[in-house]
Amino acid sequence: MASSSSIEWRIVEREKRGERDEARIFARSDKPLGSGSFKRVYLGFDEIKGIEIAWSKIPFTREIKKSESCAEAELSMPLEHENIIKCYDHWLDRPNKVVNMITEYCPSGDLRNYILKHDLVANTALIKNWCRQIISALHYIHTRDQPVCHLDINCANIFVNGSTGTIKLGDFGIAKEYGQRRVIEDIEKFGATVAEMADSRRLLHGELRMRQLVFGRGDSMTYKLAVLAGVENKEIERFSTKCLSPSPRTTVLELLDDSFFAVDVTETSTASTSNAAGNLSLTESVRHQVAELLQPPAEVLKEFDSGDKKFRLQGIMSEDVSISITLRIITDGIDMVTMMNIEFLLGVDTVSDIMEDIAVEFDSSAEEIAVVTENMEQLITEFLHEPHDSNTEQTQDGRSDSSEDNRRSNNRKWKLPNWLCCNKPRSI
Structure with missing residues (x-):
């Protein structure tokens, strides 16, 4: 209770811009949610919608000064997918030389801390569920009319809504225009992230940061060995290895054909006891999943x-x-x-x-x-x-x-x- 009363809120009214869209009033607290190389993120509140938001402050870079826009915000605004953090608004604060970006807030934090908090390291059933959601998000950004590649996939850039089990890909700060080589890099980063979910050492100490082993430079084989070094689950190790060495024309959607995602008794049994729609029995759960597979694709x-x-x-x-x-x-x-x-x-x-x-x-x-x-x-x-x-x-x-x-x-x-x-x- 004391923590909520100690938050100091600052009321900031967004300027009306050339599009003349409806003005909103946001409140930003001094409570930090996180920070990185390029921005600081604070807890905020949208007083029109009545929802908590994440308020990012991004210092001006040479590119922002030159283009009078923020590439991350411009790229994120049109994205509409249940497994991608929604960007609601952004604007330039020229006197303070920062970009303010208002995004969706996930109260359970990032996936790295969530796994550690709830002792979910190498939880195979959950990892498969998370992987399906990440693949869905990546397939979406790779196949839009203006496709892009994320290029910075890791557990710290994946956020969790603990009340629904939904995870969301965020932080498009270094995303680039679509290219097959960049798709391969996204798949490799995804494979490293799967390994991270099963490696308590990496989760505790953060993403591997070995300058001589960055993707695209140095000895890639040594990097892969380092990524997999702490993974003890053989099934996860095999799937991560496959993602770390994809064929040149692999797409993220093809990863779902791997046996890693095959329906097994453990998963269906878990689903039958925790399914919010009505506690399906094992037989009903399997039948339901088969029926979904037989439906025409969207x-x-x-x-x-x-x-x-x-x-x-x-x-x-x-x-x-x-x-x-x-x-x-x-x-x-x-x-x-x-x-x-x-x-x-x-x-x-x-x-x-x-x-x-x-x-x-x-x-x-x-x-x-x-x-x-x-x-x-x-x-x-x-x-x-x-x-x-x-x-x-x-x-x-x-x-x-x-x-x-x-x-x-x-x-x-x-x-x-x-x-x-x-x-x-x-x-x-």
Whole structure:
């Protein structure tokens, strides 16, 4: 009780900016939540929403002075994912040369201290649950329209809501634009974080800081051995080793195919005794998990090459009536990324219809069109219990139904062309 009364609150009104968004009043206390190389974080309060917040103060850097903006805050603001810390607001305090950033507050602190506090070192069932949530967050930032890589994944940058068991990835201070090599670095950092969850030595003394063994420099094999040195659980050690040595084109989503995430009796038994929805029995829990696996996916991703181009197809189901498809094309040698968005109406559109229009929009060979068509058909089929017939529907006398063709033409929700040409890394 004494601790709450000793907090001194400072009321600060945010300036109205050019967007003229609704002003909020925030209160910041002097109670620190943490600090790092680039910022200090304090407990705060949003008096409009009535919620506690984390208030970060980031000193001006040369880049902030030059651009008149904070890259971390600008990058974090549009992110909307249950396993990523939400950034509510930010503004520049030029007289004091700091950036104020208001973010979601997790009362249970970071994952490193949470594991130590509750003696959860090498708790395999919990680690698998946390890993699934981290992979979900990484897959989200890697596959957005403006994808990025985090590059600083460790237990100190993962935060916990102890009342729900939800963990959230935070601190995007050194995040960079998407590139396959950076994806690999995220996977390697994720593998090191999994090992950290099972190593009390690293949790107690913090992340390994051996200057000669930083990722991308020095002897990587020695680094990996050091990362795994304190891990005694063989299952966790094997999975961490796999993440520390990924193949060049591995995606984070592919990690879920590993046997590490296979459903076992221990996990389902734990779920049956602690499930808040109604204490499912072991049999019901397994049946429920199998049923979830049999459901059509919410998102499908396909990556493939043809000639000097690299293609990336991403499909997202929209209310069981359409599939939002994003096609990215990266052309080697000219540093150009081309992107188009397509709305595929189930029961209305066919792949052949779409490909005819796509072929008109960009200069590609017959071989490239054939490869895209094949992958497009596979992507759409994965969403459906019964694959939609891509052939033209015919009347009983064998002729094409022109009224049906007209209906398709009128109802198709095209977002073509939606082109973006930029100097992104030549990777997808």
